[in-house]
Amino acid sequence: MRSSDALALGVFGCLLAFPFFGGDFYIQLITKIMILSIFAMSLNLLVGFTGLVSLGHATFYGLGAYALVFSSPQYDPANLWLTLPFSMLAASAAALIIGTFVLRTNGVYFIMVTLAFAQMVYYIFHDGKFSGGSDGVYIYAKPEMRLFGLDLLDLEKTFNFYLLALFAMAFCYGALRVMLHSLFGRTLLGIRTNERRMLSLGYATFRYKLVSFVIAGAFAGLSGYLSAAQFGFVNPSFLGWHQSAQALIMVILGGMGTLSGPILGTFALVLLQEFLSELTQRWLLLMGGVIILAVIKLPHGLAGGLTTLFSARKCTLRAWPRIQSVFSVLDFRHHAARLKFIGRILSQTLRKTAASMRKRTSAK
Numbered sequence: 001m002r003s004s005d006a007l008a009l010g011v012f013g014c015l016l017a018f019p020f021f022g023g024d025f026y027i028q029l030i031t032k033i034m035i036l037s038i039f040a041m042s043l044n045l046l047v048g049f050t051g052l053v054s055l056g057h058a059t060f061y062g063l064g065a066y067a068l069v070f071s072s073p074q075y076d077p078a079n080l081w082l083t084l085p086f087s088m089l090a091a092s093a094a095a096l097i098i099g100t101f102v103l104r105t106n107g108v109y110f111i112m113v114t115l116a117f118a119q120m121v122y123y124i125f126h127d128g129k130f131s132g133g134s135d136g137v138y139i140y141a142k143p144e145m146r147l148f149g150l151d152l153l154d155l156e157k158t159f160n161f162y163l164l165a166l167f168a169m170a171f172c173y174g175a176l177r178v179m180l181h182s183l184f185g186r187t188l189l190g191i192r193t194n195e196r197r198m199l200s201l202g203y204a205t206f207r208y209k210l211v212s213f214v215i216a217g218a219f220a221g222l223s224g225y226l227s228a229a230q231f232g233f234v235n236p237s238f239l240g241w242h243q244s245a246q247a248l249i250m251v252i253l254g255g256m257g258t259l260s261g262p263i264l265g266t267f268a269l270v271l272l273q274e275f276l277s278e279l280t281q282r283w284l285l286l287m288g289g290v291i292i293l294a295v296i297k298l299p300h301g302l303a304g305g306l307t308t309l310f311s312a313r314k315c316t317l318r319a320w321p322r323i324q325s326v327f328s329v330l331d332f333r334h335h336a337a338r339l340k341f342i343g344r345i346l347s348q349t350l351r352k353t354a355a356s357m358r359k360r361t362s363a364k
Contacts, residue, residue, distance in 0.1 A: 007260050007303065007306055007307070008173060008259065008260045008263070011260065011263060011264075012166075012170060015030065015034070015166055016166065018030060019159050019162055019163075024158050027158050027159065027162050028158060028162075028230070029270075029274070030162070031158075031161060031162045031165045031230060032227075032230065032270070033266055033267055033270045033271075034165040034166060034168075034169045035165050035168075035169075035223055035226045035227050035230065036223065036227075036247070036250070036266045036270065037169055037250075037262060037263045037266040037267070038168060038169055038172050038219060038220075038222060038223040038226070039057075039061055039219075039220055039223035039224075039247050040247050040250040040251055040254070040262035040263070040265060040266050041169075041172050041173065041176060041219065041259075041262045041263070042057070042060075042172070042215075042216045042217070042218075042219035042220040042223065043057045043216065043220070043244070043247045043248065043251055043262070044251045044256065044257075044258075044261065044262045045176060045212060045215065045216045045219070046212065046213065046216050047248065047251055047256055048251060048255075048256035048257035048258065048261070049180060049185070049188050049189060049192060049212070049257060050188050050191060050192055050209060050212045050213075051191065051192035051193075051195075052103075052110060052209065052212075052213070053110070053111055053248070054110070054111070054114040054244065055111055055114055055115040055118065055241055055244045055245065055248070056098070056102075056114035056115055056116075056117050056118030056241070056244060057114075057118075057216070057217075057220055057244045057247060058118060058220075058238065058239055058240060058241065058242075058243035058244040058247070059094065059098070059117065059118045059121045059122075059239055060091040060092075060094060060095055060216075060217035060218075060220035060221050060224070061091075061220045061221070061223055061224040061227075061238060061239075061243060062121070062122075062125070062224055062234075062236070062238035062239030062243075063087075063090055063091045063094050063121070063221060063224065063239075064087040064088065064090065064091045064220065064221030064222060064223065064224030064225045064228075065087075065224035065225060065227060065228035065234045065238045066125065066131060066137075066224075066228075066234055066238075067083070067086055067087035067090040067091070067221070067225065068083055068087055068139065068143070068224075068225050068228045068229060068234075069131075069137045069139060069228065069234050071083045071086050071087070072139060072143070074140070075140050075141070076141060077141035077142060077143055077144040078141075078143045078144070079143065079144060079146060080143035080144060080145050080146075080155070081145070081146075081147065083143055083225070084143070084222070084225055087221050087222070087224070087225040088218045088219075088221045088222050088225070089218075090221065091217045091218055091220055091221025091222075091224070092214050092215075092217050092218040092221065094121075094217060095213050095214045095216065095217025095218070096210070096213075096214050096217075098114075098117050098213075099209075099210050099213035099214060099217075100210065101113070101117075102114050102117065103206060103209050103210055103213060104206075115241055118239065118241055118244065119241065121239055122236055122239040122240055122241075125236045125239055126236040126239075131236070132234075132235070134235065134236060135235065136233055136234055136235025136236070137233070137234050137235075138232060138233055139228060139229065139232040139233065139234070140232065141156075141232075142155040142156055142161065142229050142230075142232070143155060143229055155229070161229075161230060164226070165226055165230075168222060168226060169263070172219055172222070173259060173260075173263070176259060177259055179215075180259070184208070184211075187203060187208050188208060188209075188212055190203070191203075191205050191208060191209065224238060246269075249265075249269060249291065250262055250265040250266045250269050251265060252265070252295065252301065253265035253268055253269055253291060253294055253295070253301060253302065254266065254268070254301045254302050254303055255298075255300055255301025255302060255303035255304045255305075256301065258300075258301065258303040258304065258307075260303045261301050261302065261303035261304070264301075264302040264303050264306075265301065265302060268294075268302060272287060272290060273287065276290075
C-alpha cells in the first residue's frame with residue numbers, strides 16, 4: 001500500500017469515529033470541512049493534475065447550490081435522488097459551455113478568462129431578482145432520502161448529514177483515484193508536463209482538458225449542493241472569486257498533484273481559521289504568516305511532507321537489522337571471552353620472542 005493511500009485511510013478512519021466523541025458544534029464544523037474538501041479536490045483535478053490554474057471554479061460551486069434552490073419546493077423538503085443529479089448536471093453543463101471558450105487560452109490568459117466568466121455569472125445572480133439578489137435565498141428543509149416511500153436517512157439529524165458528507169468525500173476520492181490511475185489520468189499528467197509533446201504523439205489535448213474541466217465542475221457542483229443543504233442559505237458569495245482563491249490556497253497548502261493533499265489542506269486551513277479567530281481580531285495577519293511559512297518549509301504541501309516522513313521512517317525500519325548487526329559486531333562485552341583468549345596468545349608469543357632474542361645476545 002502506498003503511503004498516500006495509507007494516509008487517506010487513516011484520515012477516513014478518524015473521521016468515521018469522530019461523531020461518537022465530538023459534540024454537535026464540532027460535528028457540523030467537520031461536516032463543513034469535508035464538503036469544502038470535495039470542492040478543493042475538484043479544483044486539484046485542474047490545478048494539480050491537468051496544469052490549469054482557475055480563479056473561476058467557484059462558479060460551478062455556486063451553480064450547484066442555486067440548482068438546489070431552484071429545484072426545491074418553497075417549504076417542503078426536496079428529493080435528494082432528483083435534486084443532487086440535477087445540481088451536478090447543471091454545474092457540469094456550465095463547465096462544458098465555459099470550458100469550450102476558456103480552454104482555447106493558456107497560462108495567465110486562462111486565469112484571467114476564467115476570472116472574467118466567474119465575475120459575469122456572479123453579477124447575473126447578484127443583480128437578478130430570480131436568485132434573491134444580494135440577499136440570497138433560504139432553504140427551509142434539508143433534502144430527504146426517500147426511496148419507494150421509505151425514508152432511508154433523516155438528514156435533519158446532524159449525525160446523518162455528517163455520514164452523507166463523509167460518504168460523498170470518500171466517493172470523490174475513490175473516483176478520482178481510479179480515474180487518475182487509468183489511461184485518461186496518465187494522459188492528463190502528460191498534458192500537464194508537456195502538452196506540445198502530447199500533441200505531437202497524436203492526443204487531442206483539448207478534448208482531454210475539456211473532459212477534466214467538466215468532471216471538476218460536476219464535483220464542485222456536488223460540494224455546492226451539500227453546502228447549501230447544510231446551511232439552508234445560498235447567496236452570491238458562493239460564486240465569488242474569493243471562494244476560488246480560498247480553494248486554491250487549500251490545494252497549495254495540502255499539496256498540488258496529490259489525492260489526499262486537498263483534504264489535509266482544507267482541514268488545516270479551516271481549523272487554523274477557527275483557532276486564530278478566537279485569539280485575536282487580527283487573525284488574518286497571523287494566518288498569512290503561517291501560510292507563508294508552510295509554503296516555504298513544505299514546498300510539496302502537507303501531504304508531500306507526511307509522505308516523505310513516512311518513507312524515511314520505513315527506510316529506517318528496513319535498515320534497522322543491518323544497523324543492529326553493526327552494533328553487535330562493535331559490542332565488546334559480547335566478545336569479551338574471545339578478546340581475552342586473543343590477548344593471552346599475543347602475550348605468550350611476545351614472551352617467547354623476547355626469550356629467543358635474549359639467548360641470541362648471550363651467545364654472541
